[in-house]
Amino acid sequence: MTKENVRIKEELRNLIDAYALLSDEKKIADVVHLFTEDTVYESYINGTSAGKVSGRKEMEKVFNGHASFVKTYFTLNGQHIVQIDEDTATGISFAQIKMIREPEGKSVLSDYSVRYDDKYVCQDGRWLIKERSGYFILIEERVLRG
Template sequence: MQHDSLEQRIQTLEDKAALKALVDAFSNLADQKDLATQALLFTEDAVVDTYFEGQLFASLKGRKEIEDTFSGFMANFETSYHLNGQHTAELDGDRATAVHYCLVVLVNTVDGKKTRHTNGVYYNDEYVRQGSQWLISKRTSYFTWRDQQLMGQS
């Protein structure tokens, strides 16, 4: 049984809310295609590893590489839509980890046909508090399943 003070319990709640707000901001910025601002949610030396169906797709290091790669990838899509689900965070002082689930829908047009790509994704995140701000220091993204469908088709 924990005997944390009221202040410690409030700090824990505030930190968990800030971490959830961080991943929500990440998703909102992706959908707005504001990838320069999104990159600022990572530490300068952050690492992002992305897996598609178990295979390493990309391993990125540092804000610049993250921004450039995300920008190039998102340029392939007219629309993106992130729907965040559960976010389970564990705190350890100025560091934290979390598992975060997300449904990512991407829409593009190829050969005049609009296509919707729906992805089931979960992230294993590591965070660090720098000053009063939480940032992502490491993100491992697992795109575990994908469905592709022509839009306007049943």
Template sequence: MRELFDAYAHCADRRDAEGQKALFTADTRFAVYMDGEGTEPTYVLEGREALTPVFADLNRYETTTHFNGQSTVTIDGDRATGESYTIAHHLFTEDGNRMIMVASLRYLDTFAKIDGSWYFAERNLVLDWSETRPSSP
């Protein structure tokens, strides 16, 4: 699973939306919770092809760096569940000023093993906190 987590972050930082989508099952569910304490998702996408605009949205940043931290995974045959943590850095320019947005993310995942490979069957992205501030060049 660690390879799957890291491939997701790598594709995000390299702006490889197609590679990122390939990590998901065709019938995947992807939900985003912008309020870490909330119980209702901000939005939900169904199916691998619906992920394209979300992953392409990273193009608005000049660069991103996602650092994956601790994770827990429970495997039950060809299914698994897990939680992983990421600190994501997003650099951008606003009104001529270089800015950085740092976000603490948690992913609550359900995985499916298909033909010997693991995929995200469901991914819930939870934003625990974020900070936006000026960044030095």
């Protein structure tokens, strides 16, 4: 592995970590700038498409709508495997995402185990996510006590 590939892998890891951190902080306007202008983001639950957005503007609207129902996010990123081909790359990453919502005044914890399949592109010297498919593999919900 070349030094350049090591540097790129680190930049891509920082990109997915920034996505998690900014999402947890509900900084959606900053999140969408981690993606290309023509991005495509699709979510799957139990193998079935649960939604698809195209472009930053639509993404920002949808993500803000979702965030408005969530009191707290907490994301922990795991493995991140990438294949680099000059100014493009593909990657697989895994995350544990916890969300607390308060429907009917009760704190409900949703715990998601997610696999992301990504396509990255380097534009103007900066790596961005061009396409992201999020596969919500395990989902658990429970009311928090106390």
